[in-house]
Amino acid sequence: MQYDLLSETVSIRTVSENEKEGVFEIEGLYTGYGATVGNALRRVLLSSLPGAAITQVKLKGASHEFTAVPGVIEDMVEIMLNLKRIRFRLNTNEPQVLSIRKKGEGEVLASDIDVNPSVEVITPDHHIATVTEKGAEFDMEITVEQGLGYVPAEVRRSEKLPIGVIALDAIFSPVIKVHTHVENMRVGDRTDYDRLRITVETSGSISPSQALHQSTKILQDHFIKLSEVEVKEAKPSVKSSSSKKEKDSDESLAPKKKSTKSKK
Structure with missing residues (x-):
């Protein structure tokens, strides 16, 4: 066949x-x-294609992720969830710090992000927050980075971020x-x-x-x-060889039991 x-x-x-x-x-x-x-x-x-995502955020008036933001309908947790869904195209490998500054009531969108030539917002109509007070000021800084796959916020928290900076779960995959x-x-x-x-x-x-x-x-x-790598035969480790010798030595030192015959 x-x-x-x-x-x-x-x-x-x-x-x-x-x-x-x-x-x-x-x-x-x-x-x-x-x-x-x-x-x-x-x-x-x-899992293996590079992409861009927001990795950390700093919002004026919010010291941690469970803060209620004055003059804004959404709390910090909701704002963070909205930020995670914004999609970017990044033309550099360097982290980019971008700002959002908006005064007065109204909706804050991804299109309000003040970008530079290295950053493009793919989802400009994405909702971020809603300001309800005329005198309120929405002042935010975000960091956009390149990466692979999914990186949880816990990884970035271990880097000892400055006070007021909140780490985000980053979904980099495009x-x-x-x-x-x-x-x-x-x-x-x-x-x-x-x-x-x-x-x-x-x-x-x-x-x-x-x-x-x-x-x-x-x-x-x-x-x-992989096709260029020469496959070598695995050699027994020194540890396994020495442990075998110790086992053989222990057996030779162990007292031998005498065999007994039953009398008729």
């Missing part, structure tokens, strides 16, 4: 794509490789959702090859096709590196 793990008919095509969602099909995969390739791509897409589906297809005389359909949803800071390409490149680089 003939088989070909990497068929010449392997191809990828775009079924549909817009700024935030794309559907792609990889065809001609050997039996079982649809799930293998799909699972690998899904894990890399969700990919929001990935779905894979595998079905059979015909290759030559065989009908048990795999077709992998993969749906990628992003925040808009990166296109779905770019996300898929970067994930493929990350996997490729890892496998190329």
Whole structure:
């Protein structure tokens, strides 16, 4: 029976794509490789692509995350939750400190963030807070950084932040959702090859096709590196060897039991 793990008919095509969602099909995969390739791509897409997020915030009048902010409907916890959902595109690896300053009543949106040429707000209409008093002043500083995956606030709290600065859980991944589906297809005389359909949803800071390409490149680089590594035979550790000697020594020193014969 003939088989070909990497068929010449392997191809990828775009079924549909817009700024935030794309559907792609990889065809001609050997039996079982649809799930293998799909699972690998899904894990890399969700955890290994760089993105930008707010990592810490400082709001005038709020000393900690459980503070009620004067003249604002939302408390600090709600404001922090709103900040986590803002999406950015960062064109530098350096942390960027940005400000939001608004006087008088009204809604505070992500578009009110005073950005610089290195930062772009992908979700400008996202709600942050609501100021209810005419004389109130909303004065906030946020830090936007590049990172991978998800970093909890506890990690940043251990860095001894200045008084008044509150750490946020940071969701850096630009990919929001990935779905894979595998079905059979015909290759030559065989009908048990795999077709992998993969749906990628992003925040808009990166296109779905770019996300898929970067994930493929990350996997490729890892496998190329592994293929160049010489596999060496594992040698027994010194500890295990010495512990065996000690065991043998203990057994030789242990008193031997005398065998007794029963008398008839």
